Amino acid sequence: MKKQAIFGGTAVVLLVAFVVASGMYKGQEAERVEAAAEEAEIALAPAHSISVGPEHARVTIVEFFDPACETCAQFHKPVKQLLAERPDRVRLVLRYLPLHHGSEDVAKMLEASRKQDRFWEVLEVMFATQGRWASHHHPQPEALWELIPAAGVEIDMDQLRADANELAVASVVQNDIDAARALGIRKTPGFLVNGKPLPSFGLRQLQTLVDAEIAAAY
Amino acid sequence: MTTADDSLDPDWMLLFGAWLITTLAALGSLFFSEVMEFAPCSLCWYQRIFMYPLVIVLGVGLFPVDRGAVRFGLPLAIGGWLTAAYHTLLYEGVIPESASPCQMGVSCKEEYIEVLGFLSIPALSLLAFTAVVGALLVVRRRQKT
Numbered sequence: 472m473k474k475q476a477i478f479g480g481t482a483v484v485l486l487v488a489f490v491v492a493s494g495m496y497k498g499q500e501a502e503r504v505e506a507a508a509e510e511a512e513i514a515l516a517p518a519h520s521i522s523v524g525p526e527h528a529r530v531t532i533v534e535f536f537d538p539a540c541e542t543c544a545q546f547h548k549p550v551k552q553l554l555a556e557r558p559d560r561v562r563l564v565l566r567y568l569p570l571h572h573g574s575e576d577v578a579k580m581l582e583a584s585r586k587q588d589r590f591w592e593v594l595e596v597m598f599a600t601q602g603r604w605a606s607h608h609h610p611q612p613e614a615l616w617e618l619i620p621a622a623g624v625e626i627d628m629d630q631l632r633a634d635a636n637e638l639a640v641a642s643v644v645q646n647d648i649d650a651a652r653a654l655g656i657r658k659t660p661g662f663l664v665n666g667k668p669l670p671s672f673g674l675r676q677l678q679t680l681v682d683a684e685i686a687a688a689y
Numbered sequence: 690m691t692t693a694d695d696s697l698d699p700d701w702m703l704l705f706g707a708w709l710i711t712t713l714a715a716l717g718s719l720f721f722s723e724v725m726e727f728a729p730c731s732l733c734w735y736q737r738i739f740m741y742p743l744v745i746v747l748g749v750g751l752f753p754v755d756r757g758a759v760r761f762g763l764p765l766a767i768g769g770w771l772t773a774a775y776h777t778l779l780y781e782g783v784i785p786e787s788a789s790p791c792q793m794g795v796s797c798k799e800e801y802i803e804v805l806g807f808l809s810i811p812a813l814s815l816l817a818f819t820a821v822v823g824a825l826l827v828v829r830r831r832q833k834t
Contacts, residue, residue, distance in 0.1 A: 474697065482712070
């Protein structure tokens, strides 16, 4: 019996240690992200990033997204709804984290569309037609060039193409990628609510965290 | 009833030690990927393929102590050791990256963590496989004599 006891006891101790360590690690995540942001002097919501919602809102959601990410597309409407249901109190800042090979070009295209003030229209088309230009996780930016005018977005495509090649546009995207890396955000959509990451991933967790921040700020 | 099985003979201790290392390595690798969310590179996956079955093979070999566990465990441990050695050399830059099989996804040279400031994940893996291969070789030698 002695051997069984040693073996069983060890197995139980290891499993318990694993569970406890996991809980502790997750618990410290919020502080770690905040500390990383401070240490690297990273602006979570830089002024140049595209945002929606009032400047004076006391709750800011920063969303790192990938145009080719299916979950980001799925979250797009619920997040807009979340903002609409809490008017005047929540601001959403979108930042690029293109993780799929090729979606960096799409992120640049999106950033460039801001010059013609068509960001949100282009974003809608990108997410709505994602299955056609980024099926099976293989983004084909070229296919998107056809889909945007076809969807009726009034935008000068030649101008967009030229703007997307601008160094300034690339550096905005790269800046976001670097920030995500420094903050330890490796998956999309990556949400930070007033700098705090979600305790676990999910729409309900996002709503809960936003409401907690609203309760604390107002 | 007292059986010979109840005594903590050296064979059992060695096998148990090897099992303990593989279990720690398996849980540790799961902690890195599932909790800390480090994406495992392809070489990491090959090492996992060798490491995880060892937890079962060596665990079963403990009750009753079965030297046959060495016969099944050693090839796995050696396969893992070779992969870990290659990975460590790649990580340390001894083998140029152009020779690396990792082109898609995560680079095998991605630096995630250095335990105690100097032990990289590939080095931890190499250390664990070395200890397991060593323990199993000792059991095998005892078996022959």
